[in-house]
Amino acid sequence: MSVLILEPLDPEVMRWLADRHPVRYAPELAGDPRAFRQALFNVRGLVIPPSTALDAQALHFAPVLKAVGRVSAGAENIDLTACARAGVEVVRSLTATALAEAEFMIGALLAMLRRVPVVNEEGLLVGRELGGATIGLVGLVPTARSLAQLLAGFGARVVGYDPAVHANDPVWTRWGVEPLGLRELMEQSDGVCVQLGYFSRYRGLLGERYLSLCRPNQVLVSISPSGLFEEAALADALHSGRMSAAWLDSLEPGWLEPGRPLADIDTLQVTPRVASTTRESRVRAAWAVARRIDELLTGSTPAPRAEFRPTAPDDSLDLEAGAASG
Template sequence: MDVLIVDTVDADVLGWLGSRHELHVAPQLAADAFALRAALETVRALVIPPGVALDAATLRDAPRLKVVGRVNAAAENIDLDACVRAGIEVVRPAAAHAAAEAEFVVGALLQLLRRVPIINAEGLHVGRELGGAVVGLVGITPSFKPLARLLTAFGATVKGYDPGVHASDGLWSRVDVEPSGLQALVRGSDALCLLLTCHTRYHGLFGERLLTEAKMNQVVVSLSHARLFDEVALAHALTEGPLAAAWLDAVEPDLLAPGRPLHGVTTLQTTPRVAASTHESRIRGAWAVARRIDEVLLAAPRGDFRTTRPAALAGLAIGPTPA
């Protein structure tokens, strides 16, 4: 079998890919790990949803696997190191979801600024406008540039920080965003948008030291995983500290469970990774994954087992839809 699809993929994409390779669509395997592993023996390309785990043990049951695709850009449940060791390319079309994520962040900011009132100098509870606000963006991802454009169109002042990009780098002028240090960004922003990929070294980055220095009545929208925050510090900042409200779009299932620091915090909203989940972005992502799978399979001899030589992880730019 050339391609096994264990996700919901647009029919046009399936039709195109199926016209070029032997294709089997079995989304039901997402709920049956044993059956999935049994099906992998002859599979050369695999597309899986975020809820399906792909670890080293599973890869041992897939000796011919060359490429793994994820229509969603997240890498949860995929052992990237094991894939590299096995010479398997992992395709995650992050750029396909950039526009959807940018729109989601703007919508979340508009809701938080208007829905969570502050007390003005006259003692009235009032909402706020995005136009004229200072918005800090943390992390240069594919959604950074379209988000900066949208915010600027609303009349916001946009500043940015990325731990891997120096303030003197020409990238800042190309995205038309003023660079800032992280502490200064937290202190001076009316709204903070976290886009940063949450590597282990960033866990708890937004802890007491940073959150206690946030600008008064600041709102936070995060597409980064909630592990970027120290839970105790975030709960304190939302209930006793300077934050007016926060919206987290990537959280673990029991983050708000009784006994956890954020349980019962009414100024916190969470969503299960819906920022990138639009009809349009899934179609763009599916086409990008399908095109790369096609390229890999055409380049790899059909009868060969995979080599152990590591392959580079793929980053994709979205081009025109295949004919």
């Protein structure tokens, strides 16, 4: 066997792969860890869903594995360090979900600005418009580029912060984003969009130090892992009214349980990672992953293209390269 697929893919993509490699489609293995490991012995390419873990133990059963692909967003189920040590490339498209995520964040901003009213100069409770607002982008990833373009169409001022991108980097100008420090961004933004890639060094980045400074009536939407936030600080910002509303599309298990800081806050909305999942983005991601796996198995390219994330778990995205910066 050459390619093992546990996640449903677009039928045309499946046929394309099957024309080039022996393919086994076995979604039932996603719920059976033991059978999954036993099936890995002669697998060179693998596509797995979020529910299937690929860790050092599983890799021990996959001596010829060269690539593991993820069509869905995120890679929390994949041990990136173990894959790097085993020489297994983790294949995820950088750009396939960017537009879907940007549209989701625009929708979330519009909903919160209208749904959570503020008191105007006449003493009336009113909604707000996105046009003329200042929107802060935390994380200069491909989604931010699409988001900045959409926000410009509304007439919003777009500012941004990324700890890995210097303020003098030309990418800020190319993407139409004004660079600010995180403190200034929180102080000036009517809405904040968080799409920063998660690394352990960023855990708790958005904590009391910055959330205590948010602009009055600020709204926030995040598609990043919730580990970027200090849950107590976010809860305090919402309870106190400094932040009018927040929408998180990814939340760690247990954060809404009774007794936890974010439990029972009616200005917090949580969705189960739906930002990146659209019909169109799934097709784009499936084609990108399938083509890269084909390249790796046939040896047609010596190195990953800029469209794909590196395997190394702590590498930053090179925004000057390829499709990410354009």
